[in-house]
Amino acid sequence: VARIGGDEFAIILPRVNAEQAQLVKNRILERLKARVNFMEGFAISLSIGVETAINEITLDQAFKKADDEMYKEKMIGSTRLKKQIFGLLEKRMMLRDWMSPIRLKLIQDAAKAFAYYVGLSEKELKDLLTLSKYHDIGNSILDEHIFTCANKLAEQELQIMRSHVEAGRRICSCYPSLTDISDYLYYHHEWWNGTGYPIGIEGKKIPLIARIFSIIDAFEAMTGERPYQTTKKLDEAIAELKEKSGTQFDPILVQVFCDKVLPAMEHKNETLQVN
Numbered sequence: 638v639a640r641i642g643g644d645e646f647a648i649i650l651p652r653v654n655a656e657q658a659q660l661v662k663n664r665i666l667e668r669l670k671a672r673v674n675f676m677e678g679f680a681i682s683l684s685i686g687v688e689t690a691i692n693e694i695t696l697d698q699a700f701k702k703a704d705d706e707m708y709k710e711k712m713i714g715s716t717r718l719k720k721q722i723f724g725l726l727e728k729r730m731m732l733r734d735w736m737s738p739i740r741l742k743l744i745q746d747a748a749k750a751f752a753y754y755v756g757l758s759e760k761e762l763k764d765l766l767t768l769s770k771y772h773d774i775g776n777s778i779l780d781e782h783i784f785t786c787a788n789k790l791a792e793q794e795l796q797i798m799r800s801h802v803e804a805g806r807r808i809c810s811c812y813p814s815l816t817d818i819s820d821y822l823y824y825h826h827e828w829w830n831g832t833g834y835p836i837g838i839e840g841k842k843i844p845l846i847a848r849i850f851s852i853i854d855a856f857e858a859m860t861g862e863r864p865y866q867t868t869k870k871l872d873e874a875i876a877e878l879k880e881k882s883g884t885q886f887d888p889i890l891v892q893v894f895c896d897k898v899l900p901a902m903e904h905k906n907e908t909l910q911v912n
Contacts, residue, residue, distance in 0.1 A: 645707075647700070647703075648661075653689075654689060654691075655687070655689040655691075658687045658689060659687060662685045662687050665683070665685065666683065666685070669681050669683055682714055682718055684707050684708070684710035684711040684714055685707060685710065686702070686703040686704060686705065686706030686707030686708070686709075686710065687703055687706065688700070688702040688703040688706065719811060719812065723808075723811075723812060725777075726774060726777040726778070726808060727771075727774070727777070729776075729777035729778075730771075730773055730774050730776055730777040740857065740861060741769070741770065743902070744769050744853055744857055745766050745769050745770075746902065747853050747856075747898055747899075747902055748762070748765045748766055748769055748849070748850070748853060749762065749766075750897070750898045750901040750902060751765070751849050751853065751890075751893065751894065751898050752765060753901075754893050754897045754898065754901075755845075755849070755890070755893060757845075757846075761845075761846060764817050764818050764821060764846055765821075765846050765849060765850060767814075767815065767817075767818050768818045768821050768822060768825070768846060768847075768850050769850065769853065769854075771805075771809070771815060771818065771822070772805070772822050772825060772850065772854065773801065773805070774804075774805045774808050774809070774822075775800070775801035775802060775803070775804035775805030775806075775808060775822075776801045776804075776805075777808075778804050778808075779797060779798070779800070779801055779804070780797065799826070799834050799835060800835075802822060802823050802824075802825070802826060802834070802835050803823065803835060805819075805822045805823070806819045806820070806822055806823040809822060818846075820844060820847075821844055821846045821847045821850065822847075823835065823847075824838065824843050824844055824847040825847040825850050825851045825854065826851065827839070827843045827847065827851075828884065828885045828886075829843070829848075829883060829884060829885060829886055829887050829888070830883070830884045830885070832884075833885070843887075848886070848887045848890055849890055851885075851886060852878065852886050852887075852890055852891060852894050853894075855878065855885075855886070856874055856878060856894070859873075859874040859877060860874050875895055875899070878891050878894065878895065879891060879895065
């Protein structure tokens with residue numbers, strides 16, 4: 638047994654044929670099933686390639702073929718592991734989110750109405766709907782205390798909470814189906830006047846999808862149940878949006894939301910559930 642790289646090992650098995658070598662590989666993998674990583678039951682990832690030097694195949698050629706087989710397995714295993722990790726992160730996000738499936742549907746209906754009135758393309762609407770579902774995916778890797786604290790967060794805690802947008806963007810960048818929303822997720826807490834986070838861009842430098850979603854997200858947060866604030870009534874939430882129009886929110890989009898989107902939701906008899 639020899640270590641040949643940072644996390645790679647080679648094992649030479651003298652007087653062992655291909656069938657016996659495969660049994661050794663299977664035995665190693667079976668034993669690994671009994672072991673787990675510390676992260677909530679994830680199996681240890683291990684890729685193994687096997688080749689036999691026999692007849693015209695030299696030891697160097699066998700090594701190369703085994704190495705190639707190992708990397709093929711590694712690619713397959715990496716995809717499987719990414720799906721497994723994302724499933725865990727999505728589950729954590731849902732457990733830490735206050736948004737019920739009913740409210741998520743209503744928010745996505747509001748996004749569709751918004752898309753209609755501002756003339757978004759089908760691709761932009763798809764991104765907006767995806768963003769509405771996964772905008773808090775970065776919360777899944779942060780301390781749960783940050784999201785259940787009923788008191789005002791200390792400055793250090795506030796900075797940790799704000800880091801969820803960077804975490805979310807990095808998570809999205811790992812998954813092809815979410816890469817298109819990574820920037821929207823990153824910027825949806827920016828303010829129209831440039832005093833938001835994470836980097837303080839302003840006005841139309843903030844992507845349109847992020848500006849639209851910031852209004853929907855704020856409205857949902859104000860009218861939904863949160864441990865850190867009192868739930869607002871519909872007219873109170875509308876008044877706050879208008880008050881922060883031109884500072885936190887794009888003033889034109891606030892007007893569209895209040896004058897077009899909310900009435901459209903009421904017309905469909907699907908008004909966001911508020912007290």
